[in-house]
Amino acid sequence: MTIIKRIVPVIFLAANIFIAKAQTIVAVESQKNALVLQVTPKKQLNALYFGTKLANQSEYAAIAKQYRYISHTGEANMAYSTAGSIDILEPALAVTHADGNRSLALKYVDHTTTKISDNITLVSINLRDSVYNFDVTLNYQTYIKENVTEQWTVIKHHEKKDVVLNKYASANLYLQSDGYWLNHYHGEWAQEMKPEEEKLSHGIKTLDSKLGTRADLFQPPVFMVSLNKPATEDEGEVLYGNLEWSGNYKIDFEVDPNNNLRLIAGINNHAADYTLKPNTEFVTPKFVYILSDKGKGDASRSLQSWARKYKIADGEGPRLTLLNNWESTFFDFNEPKLAELLKTTKTLGVDLFLLDDGWFGNKYPRNGDKSGLGDWEVTKNKLPNGIAYLTKTAAEAGVKFGIWIEPEMVNPKSELYEKHPDWVVKQPQRPEYYMRNQLVLDLTNPKVQDFVYGIVDDLFTKNPTLAYIKWDCNSVIFNANSATIAHQGNFYTDYVFGLYKVLERIRAKYPKVPLMLCSGGGGRVDYGALKYFTEFWDSDNTDPLERVFIQWEYSYFYPALTSSNHVTDWGKQPIKFRTDVAMMGKLGFDIVVAKLKPEELTYAQGAVSLYKEYSEAIWHGDQYRLQDPWKNDVASVMYVDPNQSKAIMFNYLVSNRYRSGTIRPITLKGLLDDKMYTIKEVNMMPGQRSSIPGGTYSGKFLMTVGINPAVGAGDRASVIVSIEEK
Ligand code: GLA
Numbered sequence: 143m144t145i146i147k148r149i150v151p152v153i154f155l156a157a158n159i160f161i162a163k164a165q166t167i168v169a170v171e172s173q174k175n176a177l178v179l180q181v182t183p184k185k186q187l188n189a190l191y192f193g194t195k196l197a198n199q200s201e202y203a204a205i206a207k208q209y210r211y212i213s214h215t216g217e218a219n220m221a222y223s224t225a226g227s228i229d230i231l232e233p234a235l236a237v238t239h240a241d242g243n244r245s246l247a248l249k250y251v252d253h254t255t256t257k258i259s260d261n262i263t264l265v266s267i268n269l270r271d272s273v274y275n276f277d278v279t280l281n282y283q284t285y286i287k288e289n290v291t292e293q294w295t296v297i298k299h300h301e302k303k304d305v306v307l308n309k310y311a312s313a314n315l316y317l318q319s320d321g322y323w324l325n326h327y328h329g330e331w332a333q334e335m336k337p338e339e340e341k342l343s344h345g346i347k348t349l350d351s352k353l354g355t356r357a358d359l360f361q362p363p364v365f366m367v368s369l370n371k372p373a374t375e376d377e378g379e380v381l382y383g384n385l386e387w388s389g390n391y392k393i394d395f396e397v398d399p400n401n402n403l404r405l406i407a408g409i410n411n412h413a414a415d416y417t418l419k420p421n422t423e424f425v426t427p428k429f430v431y432i433l434s435d436k437g438k439g440d441a442s443r444s445l446q447s448w449a450r451k452y453k454i455a456d457g458e459g460p461r462l463t464l465l466n467n468w469e470s471t472f473f474d475f476n477e478p479k480l481a482e483l484l485k486t487t488k489t490l491g492v493d494l495f496l497l498d499d500g501w502f503g504n505k506y507p508r509n510g511d512k513s514g515l516g517d518w519e520v521t522k523n524k525l526p527n528g529i530a531y532l533t534k535t536a537a538e539a540g541v542k543f544g545i546w547i548e549p550e551m552v553n554p555k556s557e558l559y560e561k562h563p564d565w566v567v568k569q570p571q572r573p574e575y576y577m578r579n580q581l582v583l584d585l586t587n588p589k590v591q592d593f594v595y596g597i598v599d600d601l602f603t604k605n606p607t608l609a610y611i612k613w614d615c616n617s618v619i620f621n622a623n624s625a626t627i628a629h630q631g632n633f634y635t636d637y638v639f640g641l642y643k644v645l646e647r648i649r650a651k652y653p654k655v656p657l658m659l660c661s662g663g664g665g666r667v668d669y670g671a672l673k674y675f676t677e678f679w680d681s682d683n684t685d686p687l688e689r690v691f692i693q694w695e696y697s698y699f700y701p702a703l704t705s706s707n708h709v710t711d712w713g714k715q716p717i718k719f720r721t722d723v724a725m726m727g728k729l730g731f732d733i734v735v736a737k738l739k740p741e742e743l744t745y746a747q748g749a750v751s752l753y754k755e756y757s758e759a760i761w762h763g764d765q766y767r768l769q770d771p772w773k774n775d776v777a778s779v780m781y782v783d784p785n786q787s788k789a790i791m792f793n794y795l796v797s798n799r800y801r802s803g804t805i806r807p808i809t810l811k812g813l814l815d816d817k818m819y820t821i822k823e824v825n826m827m828p829g830q831r832s833s834i835p836g837g838t839y840s841g842k843f844l845m846t847v848g849i850n851p852a853v854g855a856g857d858r859a860s861v862i863v864s865i866e867e868k
Pocket of ligand 1: 511
């Protein structure tokens with residue numbers, strides 16, 4: 143695999159409106175793709191091409207000749223469009239200079255290519271305004287084997303006074319095809335990740351969030367764009383993207399007059415004009431994307447494998463199975479009750495007990511969601527012997543102990559609010575407005591950053607065996623305003639930078655400890671946050687039928703080991719169906735184990751040990767979505783371990799219509815043709831008999847003919863099949 147590490151000057155003839163004598167080509171290549179940029183003789187950096195790479199790099203220079211752009215200015219395809227000069231479509235960057243002027247025209251200066259490792263190359267292109275002392279560096283970091291690119295921009299100026307960034311996107315892509323199908327998501331609490339696919343028409347379609355904290359409650363910052371025709375699981379060209387940012391984001395898809403797609407992704411500039419001091423770098427978040435010509439499944443597997451290797455905290459490590467007490471006790475618990483739950487954690491066979499909300503606050507105890515948030519001392523009359531007693535009891539029971547916090551938030555009824563009203567995000571002249579009776583702390587304030595860091599640090603310092611943290615975030619930001627910040631336009635952006643500073647400090651001191659990113663449902667997951675978190679909470683909706691769809695959609699973007707799924711009493715399905723569904727991701731429970739019938743407990747214990755047996759495939763293997771729940775009676779998904787010797791197939795009935803189930807076999811994927819595999823139904827209820835034609839088959843047979851998991855109503859509503867090399 144070669145990567146262009148040089149500037150290639152090439153002579154070429156007139157290409158439509160361009161009369162060029164010499165040009166510089168910058169090709170950002172991965173194993174399969176090339177993103178090709180061109181410097182025009184006027185030093186304009188244009189985007190030429192993004193697609194399958196060519197065998198002969200010198201041919202990149204010939205690409206420009208093949209396109210005929212209609213442009214009134216000759217600048218139809220800027221690589222990073224700027225406002226106020228000759229680009230008259232949606233800009234990636236818009237600024238107000240120190241003297242009030244609002245124009246920017248960036249010219250190519252030079253570029254460097256740095257080999258970061260055998261698999262990672264960073265191309266940095268320096269641009270400078272021709273009039274103002276204003277510099278921009280475009281960065282393209284490519285993960286060669288995974289065909290993934292992270293793109294971001296560094297903005298810096300040396301003007302005499304502050305400059306205001308009115309828009310400051312991370313990346314500007316330029317795609318050229320016969321049509322663009324955008325698949326994006328929307329939702330609400332307990333209804334996360336509802337997909338919608340539409341053909342983009344001319345004009346701008348924007349995905350965005352203005353919610354501040356749990357930014358993607360309504361619209362997560364992930365999407366797919368199919369080129370030429372809608373991609374399927376195994377066919378078609380498709381681009382996946384995600385802004386690595388846990389706050390307000392904006393992704394514009396503009397089909398321009400040339401029928402090309404200008405994609406601009408970055409921090410949302412809504413109410414966020416950012417004041418930038420001279421000689422200070424503004425580093426945008428990264429926009430990560432992958433382009434595949436082999437359909438959604440291939441793109442998804444590459445993104446997942448990149449994420450495990452390079453992004454997610456401990457992405458290649460193991461995960462802990464757990465028992466959570468939220469739905470079994472809510473706020474109503476005490477030491478004896480928890481001691482009992484700790485024992486049942488061991489009985490169930492999971493690794494950890496997770497103590498949820500309700501353990502803190504004394505003047506205003508957290509006995510409900512109206513008080514106590516912010517006062518992170520143990521409630522003495524509820525837990526007189528503190529967290530230390532609980533970690534000790536957990537150790538005696540032979541399980542680990544984890545705890546819930548919601549450190550960015552405060553109830554007005556709390557000592558924290560009384561002591562530090564200026565730490566709270568609110569408009570001083572307007573009434574407070576609450577979501578779940580709480581307000582957000584102002585993380586732009588370094589004192590608040592210290593406080594939030596201190597909550598975590600204090601817990602670990604006092605309880606060194608603490609093994610897990612569930613970090614919740616239940617409110618959006620209303621009345622955005624900081625009591626201390628100099629420029630309110632910086633607030634939304636600096637909130638997220640403040641959050642990341644805290645998380646950096648936590649990870650510097652506690653690099654491995656598992657942290658779950660929770661937000662009253664899947665309102666907060668992106669690759670900016672997953673750098674610090676080992677997993678996330680998909681949704682408060684744990685009804686397993688709903689969950690099949692929610693988990694299915696998240697699985698396109700995030701690997702199974704990050705998707706925390708708990709077996710709860712939501713839904714009326716039997717324990718087997720609920721557990722089988724949770725096993726598709728990171729398994730946990732939130733039930734009263736003592737209330738399980740003996741056969742249910744036996745089943746659940748068996749499920750935990752089976753899960754551990756197949757966790758290598760589920761956590762670190764390749765995922766294949768075999769049958770889509772939106773289009774079939776039965777959803778089917780499988781994971782194949784990295785050696786292609788052990789796989790597990792999950793099948794779920796998602797329709798209750800007459801005779802719903804599997805009639806034909808489902809073809810497996812990801813196995814080796816010539817290997818022989820033994821097929822067996824697993825994870826059955828005690829006494830349940832398998833109805834599937836087990837036995838030994840070649841990989842070729844399984845991937846050509848397939849197997850029928852015999853899914854149907856009653857006790858065949860969920861079926862798990864193990865596939866093991868003979
Ligand atoms: C949120 C979470 C729940 C639980 C509660 C506690 O709603 O999503 O899992 O932790 O907070 O208040």
